[in-house]
Amino acid sequence: MYLYPPLPPRCLELRPNNLPALMSLAVSFTNLGVGGGACDTLQCWLSHHPRYHQLLQRGGGTPRRAPPPPASLQEVLLLFQEASLMNPDSVDPDLQTGLGVLYNLSSDFQRAELAFRAALSSRPQDYLLWNRLGATLANGxxxxxxxxxxxxxxxxxxxxxxxxxxxxxxxxxxxxxxxxxxxxxxxxxxxxxxxxxxxxxxxxxxxxxxxxxxxxxxxxxxxxxxxxxxxxxxxxxxxxx
Missing domain, CATH: 1.25.40.10 (Tetratricopeptide repeat domain)
Known part of the structure:
Protein backbone atom coordinates (compact mmCIF):
# COMPACT_ATOMS: atom_id res chain seq x y z
CA MET A 1 0.00 0.00 0.00
CA TYR A 2 1.44 3.39 -0.91
CA LEU A 3 0.14 6.88 -0.51
CA TYR A 4 0.84 9.91 -2.66
CA PRO A 5 -1.14 13.02 -3.64
CA PRO A 6 -4.24 12.07 -5.67
CA LEU A 7 -3.88 15.18 -7.81
CA PRO A 8 -1.02 15.46 -10.31
CA PRO A 9 1.47 18.36 -10.21
CA ARG A 10 0.20 21.57 -11.76
CA CYS A 11 2.22 21.08 -14.97
CA LEU A 12 0.56 17.69 -15.52
CA GLU A 13 -2.87 19.14 -14.85
CA LEU A 14 -2.20 21.56 -17.69
CA ARG A 15 -0.57 18.98 -19.94
CA PRO A 16 -1.04 15.33 -18.89
CA ASN A 17 1.21 14.07 -21.70
CA ASN A 18 4.23 16.14 -20.57
CA LEU A 19 6.85 13.41 -20.90
CA PRO A 20 9.76 15.23 -19.14
CA ALA A 21 7.47 16.09 -16.22
CA LEU A 22 6.27 12.49 -15.94
CA MET A 23 9.84 11.17 -15.89
CA SER A 24 10.85 13.76 -13.28
CA LEU A 25 7.84 12.84 -11.17
CA ALA A 26 8.79 9.15 -11.33
CA VAL A 27 12.30 10.00 -10.13
CA SER A 28 10.85 12.11 -7.31
CA PHE A 29 8.62 9.25 -6.19
CA THR A 30 11.68 6.99 -6.19
CA ASN A 31 13.64 9.47 -4.06
CA LEU A 32 10.74 9.51 -1.60
CA GLY A 33 10.62 5.72 -1.46
CA VAL A 34 7.17 5.61 -3.09
CA GLY A 35 7.80 2.77 -5.51
CA GLY A 36 4.15 2.32 -6.46
CA GLY A 37 3.86 5.96 -7.48
CA ALA A 38 7.03 5.68 -9.56
CA CYS A 39 5.75 2.58 -11.37
CA ASP A 40 2.36 4.11 -12.12
CA THR A 41 4.01 7.29 -13.41
CA LEU A 42 6.43 5.40 -15.64
CA GLN A 43 3.56 3.36 -17.05
CA CYS A 44 1.75 6.63 -17.74
CA TRP A 45 4.91 7.90 -19.47
CA LEU A 46 4.80 4.89 -21.79
CA SER A 47 1.09 5.36 -22.46
CA HIS A 48 1.68 8.94 -23.69
CA HIS A 49 4.87 8.28 -25.64
CA PRO A 50 4.28 8.48 -29.41
CA ARG A 51 6.57 5.52 -30.07
CA TYR A 52 5.94 3.23 -27.10
CA HIS A 53 2.23 3.67 -26.35
CA GLN A 54 1.45 0.69 -28.59
CA LEU A 55 2.90 -1.56 -25.87
CA LEU A 56 -0.14 -0.75 -23.75
CA GLN A 57 -2.72 -1.66 -26.38
CA ARG A 58 -5.26 -4.31 -25.44
CA GLY A 59 -5.99 -7.04 -27.92
CA GLY A 60 -4.57 -5.10 -30.84
CA GLY A 61 -7.10 -2.29 -30.40
CA THR A 62 -6.44 1.41 -30.43
CA PRO A 63 -4.10 2.88 -27.80
CA ARG A 64 -5.78 3.68 -24.53
CA ARG A 65 -6.16 7.38 -23.74
CA ALA A 66 -7.34 6.88 -20.17
CA PRO A 67 -4.67 6.44 -17.47
CA PRO A 68 -3.58 2.80 -17.23
CA PRO A 69 -4.56 0.90 -14.08
CA PRO A 70 -1.95 0.44 -11.32
CA ALA A 71 0.80 -1.96 -12.31
CA SER A 72 3.43 -3.92 -10.47
CA LEU A 73 7.13 -3.16 -10.67
CA GLN A 74 7.74 -6.32 -12.69
CA GLU A 75 4.99 -5.47 -15.19
CA VAL A 76 6.33 -1.99 -15.85
CA LEU A 77 9.92 -3.24 -16.01
CA LEU A 78 8.95 -5.78 -18.66
CA LEU A 79 7.24 -3.05 -20.68
CA PHE A 80 10.36 -0.85 -20.56
CA GLN A 81 12.57 -3.78 -21.50
CA GLU A 82 10.32 -4.49 -24.45
CA ALA A 83 10.44 -0.84 -25.45
CA SER A 84 14.24 -0.90 -25.40
CA LEU A 85 14.15 -3.69 -28.01
CA MET A 86 12.42 -1.26 -30.35
CA ASN A 87 15.66 0.76 -30.57
CA PRO A 88 18.27 -1.83 -31.64
CA ASP A 89 20.55 0.70 -33.32
CA SER A 90 20.19 3.71 -31.05
CA VAL A 91 19.87 4.76 -27.42
CA ASP A 92 16.81 6.55 -26.07
CA PRO A 93 18.19 8.33 -22.98
CA ASP A 94 14.73 8.92 -21.52
CA LEU A 95 13.81 5.27 -21.84
CA GLN A 96 17.14 4.28 -20.29
CA THR A 97 16.47 6.69 -17.42
CA GLY A 98 13.17 4.94 -16.78
CA LEU A 99 14.93 1.59 -16.85
CA GLY A 100 17.51 2.90 -14.39
CA VAL A 101 14.76 3.97 -12.02
CA LEU A 102 13.01 0.61 -12.27
CA TYR A 103 16.21 -1.39 -11.75
CA ASN A 104 16.95 0.73 -8.68
CA LEU A 105 13.49 -0.04 -7.34
CA SER A 106 14.17 -3.75 -7.84
CA SER A 107 17.63 -3.39 -6.18
CA ASP A 108 19.36 -4.49 -9.39
CA PHE A 109 22.00 -1.79 -9.12
CA GLN A 110 24.33 -3.28 -11.71
CA ARG A 111 21.71 -3.07 -14.44
CA ALA A 112 20.61 0.34 -13.17
CA GLU A 113 24.20 1.54 -13.58
CA LEU A 114 24.31 0.22 -17.14
CA ALA A 115 21.03 1.97 -17.97
CA PHE A 116 22.22 5.34 -16.68
CA ARG A 117 25.58 4.97 -18.40
CA ALA A 118 23.71 4.23 -21.64
CA ALA A 119 21.68 7.40 -21.15
CA LEU A 120 24.89 9.35 -20.47
CA SER A 121 26.37 8.08 -23.72
CA SER A 122 23.77 10.27 -25.43
CA ARG A 123 23.74 13.08 -22.86
CA PRO A 124 27.21 13.30 -21.31
CA GLN A 125 26.61 16.85 -20.08
CA ASP A 126 23.40 16.00 -18.20
CA TYR A 127 24.15 16.68 -14.53
CA LEU A 128 20.90 15.05 -13.44
CA LEU A 129 21.96 11.78 -15.04
CA TRP A 130 25.36 11.95 -13.34
CA ASN A 131 23.61 12.45 -10.01
CA ARG A 132 21.33 9.47 -10.67
CA LEU A 133 24.33 7.36 -11.59
CA GLY A 134 25.99 8.45 -8.35
CA ALA A 135 22.93 7.48 -6.32
CA THR A 136 22.85 4.09 -8.05
CA LEU A 137 26.51 3.44 -7.26
CA ALA A 138 25.96 4.54 -3.66
CA ASN A 139 22.97 2.21 -3.36
CA GLY A 140 25.26 -0.58 -4.53
Whole structure:
Protein backbone atom coordinates (compact mmCIF):
# COMPACT_ATOMS: atom_id res chain seq x y z
CA MET A 1 0.00 0.00 0.00
CA TYR A 2 1.44 3.39 -0.91
CA LEU A 3 0.14 6.88 -0.51
CA TYR A 4 0.84 9.91 -2.66
CA PRO A 5 -1.14 13.02 -3.64
CA PRO A 6 -4.24 12.07 -5.67
CA LEU A 7 -3.88 15.18 -7.81
CA PRO A 8 -1.02 15.46 -10.31
CA PRO A 9 1.47 18.36 -10.21
CA ARG A 10 0.20 21.57 -11.76
CA CYS A 11 2.22 21.08 -14.97
CA LEU A 12 0.56 17.69 -15.52
CA GLU A 13 -2.87 19.14 -14.85
CA LEU A 14 -2.20 21.56 -17.69
CA ARG A 15 -0.57 18.98 -19.94
CA PRO A 16 -1.04 15.33 -18.89
CA ASN A 17 1.21 14.07 -21.70
CA ASN A 18 4.23 16.14 -20.57
CA LEU A 19 6.85 13.41 -20.90
CA PRO A 20 9.76 15.23 -19.14
CA ALA A 21 7.47 16.09 -16.22
CA LEU A 22 6.27 12.49 -15.94
CA MET A 23 9.84 11.17 -15.89
CA SER A 24 10.85 13.76 -13.28
CA LEU A 25 7.84 12.84 -11.17
CA ALA A 26 8.79 9.15 -11.33
CA VAL A 27 12.30 10.00 -10.13
CA SER A 28 10.85 12.11 -7.31
CA PHE A 29 8.62 9.25 -6.19
CA THR A 30 11.68 6.99 -6.19
CA ASN A 31 13.64 9.47 -4.06
CA LEU A 32 10.74 9.51 -1.60
CA GLY A 33 10.62 5.72 -1.46
CA VAL A 34 7.17 5.61 -3.09
CA GLY A 35 7.80 2.77 -5.51
CA GLY A 36 4.15 2.32 -6.46
CA GLY A 37 3.86 5.96 -7.48
CA ALA A 38 7.03 5.68 -9.56
CA CYS A 39 5.75 2.58 -11.37
CA ASP A 40 2.36 4.11 -12.12
CA THR A 41 4.01 7.29 -13.41
CA LEU A 42 6.43 5.40 -15.64
CA GLN A 43 3.56 3.36 -17.05
CA CYS A 44 1.75 6.63 -17.74
CA TRP A 45 4.91 7.90 -19.47
CA LEU A 46 4.80 4.89 -21.79
CA SER A 47 1.09 5.36 -22.46
CA HIS A 48 1.68 8.94 -23.69
CA HIS A 49 4.87 8.28 -25.64
CA PRO A 50 4.28 8.48 -29.41
CA ARG A 51 6.57 5.52 -30.07
CA TYR A 52 5.94 3.23 -27.10
CA HIS A 53 2.23 3.67 -26.35
CA GLN A 54 1.45 0.69 -28.59
CA LEU A 55 2.90 -1.56 -25.87
CA LEU A 56 -0.14 -0.75 -23.75
CA GLN A 57 -2.72 -1.66 -26.38
CA ARG A 58 -5.26 -4.31 -25.44
CA GLY A 59 -5.99 -7.04 -27.92
CA GLY A 60 -4.57 -5.10 -30.84
CA GLY A 61 -7.10 -2.29 -30.40
CA THR A 62 -6.44 1.41 -30.43
CA PRO A 63 -4.10 2.88 -27.80
CA ARG A 64 -5.78 3.68 -24.53
CA ARG A 65 -6.16 7.38 -23.74
CA ALA A 66 -7.34 6.88 -20.17
CA PRO A 67 -4.67 6.44 -17.47
CA PRO A 68 -3.58 2.80 -17.23
CA PRO A 69 -4.56 0.90 -14.08
CA PRO A 70 -1.95 0.44 -11.32
CA ALA A 71 0.80 -1.96 -12.31
CA SER A 72 3.43 -3.92 -10.47
CA LEU A 73 7.13 -3.16 -10.67
CA GLN A 74 7.74 -6.32 -12.69
CA GLU A 75 4.99 -5.47 -15.19
CA VAL A 76 6.33 -1.99 -15.85
CA LEU A 77 9.92 -3.24 -16.01
CA LEU A 78 8.95 -5.78 -18.66
CA LEU A 79 7.24 -3.05 -20.68
CA PHE A 80 10.36 -0.85 -20.56
CA GLN A 81 12.57 -3.78 -21.50
CA GLU A 82 10.32 -4.49 -24.45
CA ALA A 83 10.44 -0.84 -25.45
CA SER A 84 14.24 -0.90 -25.40
CA LEU A 85 14.15 -3.69 -28.01
CA MET A 86 12.42 -1.26 -30.35
CA ASN A 87 15.66 0.76 -30.57
CA PRO A 88 18.27 -1.83 -31.64
CA ASP A 89 20.55 0.70 -33.32
CA SER A 90 20.19 3.71 -31.05
CA VAL A 91 19.87 4.76 -27.42
CA ASP A 92 16.81 6.55 -26.07
CA PRO A 93 18.19 8.33 -22.98
CA ASP A 94 14.73 8.92 -21.52
CA LEU A 95 13.81 5.27 -21.84
CA GLN A 96 17.14 4.28 -20.29
CA THR A 97 16.47 6.69 -17.42
CA GLY A 98 13.17 4.94 -16.78
CA LEU A 99 14.93 1.59 -16.85
CA GLY A 100 17.51 2.90 -14.39
CA VAL A 101 14.76 3.97 -12.02
CA LEU A 102 13.01 0.61 -12.27
CA TYR A 103 16.21 -1.39 -11.75
CA ASN A 104 16.95 0.73 -8.68
CA LEU A 105 13.49 -0.04 -7.34
CA SER A 106 14.17 -3.75 -7.84
CA SER A 107 17.63 -3.39 -6.18
CA ASP A 108 19.36 -4.49 -9.39
CA PHE A 109 22.00 -1.79 -9.12
CA GLN A 110 24.33 -3.28 -11.71
CA ARG A 111 21.71 -3.07 -14.44
CA ALA A 112 20.61 0.34 -13.17
CA GLU A 113 24.20 1.54 -13.58
CA LEU A 114 24.31 0.22 -17.14
CA ALA A 115 21.03 1.97 -17.97
CA PHE A 116 22.22 5.34 -16.68
CA ARG A 117 25.58 4.97 -18.40
CA ALA A 118 23.71 4.23 -21.64
CA ALA A 119 21.68 7.40 -21.15
CA LEU A 120 24.89 9.35 -20.47
CA SER A 121 26.37 8.08 -23.72
CA SER A 122 23.77 10.27 -25.43
CA ARG A 123 23.74 13.08 -22.86
CA PRO A 124 27.21 13.30 -21.31
CA GLN A 125 26.61 16.85 -20.08
CA ASP A 126 23.40 16.00 -18.20
CA TYR A 127 24.15 16.68 -14.53
CA LEU A 128 20.90 15.05 -13.44
CA LEU A 129 21.96 11.78 -15.04
CA TRP A 130 25.36 11.95 -13.34
CA ASN A 131 23.61 12.45 -10.01
CA ARG A 132 21.33 9.47 -10.67
CA LEU A 133 24.33 7.36 -11.59
CA GLY A 134 25.99 8.45 -8.35
CA ALA A 135 22.93 7.48 -6.32
CA THR A 136 22.85 4.09 -8.05
CA LEU A 137 26.51 3.44 -7.26
CA ALA A 138 25.96 4.54 -3.66
CA ASN A 139 22.97 2.21 -3.36
CA GLY A 140 25.26 -0.58 -4.53
CA UNK A 141 27.83 0.18 -1.79
CA UNK A 142 30.28 1.72 -4.25
CA UNK A 143 30.79 5.04 -2.49
CA UNK A 144 34.17 5.87 -4.07
CA UNK A 145 32.70 5.61 -7.56
CA UNK A 146 29.63 7.52 -6.39
CA UNK A 147 31.88 10.39 -5.31
CA UNK A 148 33.27 10.58 -8.86
CA UNK A 149 29.78 10.69 -10.38
CA UNK A 150 28.52 13.33 -7.92
CA UNK A 151 31.66 15.40 -8.50
CA UNK A 152 31.03 15.29 -12.24
CA UNK A 153 27.45 16.46 -11.67
CA UNK A 154 28.77 19.39 -9.63
CA UNK A 155 31.33 20.27 -12.28
CA UNK A 156 28.44 20.63 -14.70
CA UNK A 157 26.10 22.33 -12.22
CA UNK A 158 27.94 23.71 -9.13
CA UNK A 159 24.70 24.89 -7.56
CA UNK A 160 23.00 21.49 -7.63
CA UNK A 161 22.30 21.11 -3.92
CA UNK A 162 21.05 17.54 -4.08
CA UNK A 163 24.34 16.33 -5.55
CA UNK A 164 26.24 18.33 -2.94
CA UNK A 165 24.23 16.62 -0.20
CA UNK A 166 24.63 13.20 -1.80
CA UNK A 167 28.37 13.78 -2.07
CA UNK A 168 28.48 14.56 1.64
CA UNK A 169 26.68 11.32 2.48
CA UNK A 170 29.14 9.30 0.41
CA UNK A 171 32.01 11.06 2.19
CA UNK A 172 30.53 9.96 5.53
CA UNK A 173 30.33 6.39 4.24
CA UNK A 174 34.01 6.60 3.30
CA UNK A 175 34.98 8.03 6.70
CA UNK A 176 35.94 11.40 5.18
CA UNK A 177 34.00 13.38 7.76
CA UNK A 178 35.70 16.75 7.28
CA UNK A 179 34.98 16.63 3.55
CA UNK A 180 31.40 15.63 4.36
CA UNK A 181 30.97 18.62 6.67
CA UNK A 182 32.37 20.97 4.02
CA UNK A 183 29.89 19.71 1.44
CA UNK A 184 26.94 19.99 3.81
CA UNK A 185 27.95 23.54 4.74
CA UNK A 186 28.27 24.52 1.09
CA UNK A 187 24.82 23.09 0.42
CA UNK A 188 23.33 25.05 3.31
CA UNK A 189 25.12 28.20 2.22
CA UNK A 190 23.76 27.82 -1.29
CA UNK A 191 20.26 27.38 0.09
CA UNK A 192 20.59 30.50 2.21
CA UNK A 193 21.83 32.50 -0.78
CA UNK A 194 18.65 31.56 -2.61
CA UNK A 195 16.23 34.37 -1.78
CA UNK A 196 13.34 31.94 -2.11
CA UNK A 197 14.67 29.86 0.80
CA UNK A 198 14.87 31.25 4.34
CA UNK A 199 17.18 29.77 6.98
CA UNK A 200 14.17 28.18 8.67
CA UNK A 201 13.29 26.44 5.41
CA UNK A 202 16.72 24.84 4.97
CA UNK A 203 16.63 21.10 4.61
CA UNK A 204 16.43 19.29 7.92
CA UNK A 205 18.10 16.32 6.25
CA UNK A 206 21.24 18.33 5.55
CA UNK A 207 21.42 19.63 9.12
CA UNK A 208 20.89 16.12 10.50
CA UNK A 209 23.68 14.72 8.34
CA UNK A 210 25.91 17.65 9.28
CA UNK A 211 25.41 16.96 12.99
CA UNK A 212 26.33 13.29 12.47
CA UNK A 213 29.52 14.22 10.64
CA UNK A 214 30.53 16.89 13.18
CA UNK A 215 30.11 14.57 16.18
CA UNK A 216 32.90 12.33 14.82
CA UNK A 217 35.41 15.18 14.96
CA UNK A 218 35.66 15.49 18.75
CA UNK A 219 34.83 19.19 18.66
CA UNK A 220 32.10 19.93 21.22
CA UNK A 221 32.04 23.58 20.16
CA UNK A 222 31.20 22.61 16.59
CA UNK A 223 28.61 20.11 17.76
CA UNK A 224 26.92 22.90 19.73
CA UNK A 225 27.01 25.18 16.68
CA UNK A 226 25.47 22.43 14.55
CA UNK A 227 22.71 21.89 17.12
CA UNK A 228 22.05 25.65 17.12
CA UNK A 229 22.17 25.73 13.30
CA UNK A 230 24.78 28.50 13.47
CA UNK A 231 25.83 28.41 9.84
CA UNK A 232 28.12 31.45 10.01
CA UNK A 233 30.16 30.04 12.90
CA UNK A 234 30.54 26.69 11.17
CA UNK A 235 31.47 28.26 7.83
CA UNK A 236 34.19 30.26 9.58
CA UNK A 237 35.49 27.24 11.48
CA UNK A 238 35.97 25.35 8.21
CA UNK A 239 37.35 28.41 6.36
CA UNK A 240 34.48 28.47 3.89
CA UNK A 241 33.63 32.15 4.29
Missing amino acids: DRSEEAVEAYSRALELQPGFIRSRYNLGISCINLGAHREAVSNFLLALSQQRADQRCSQQQMSANIWDALRIAVTTMDRPDLSEAAEARDLDLLMGAFHLV
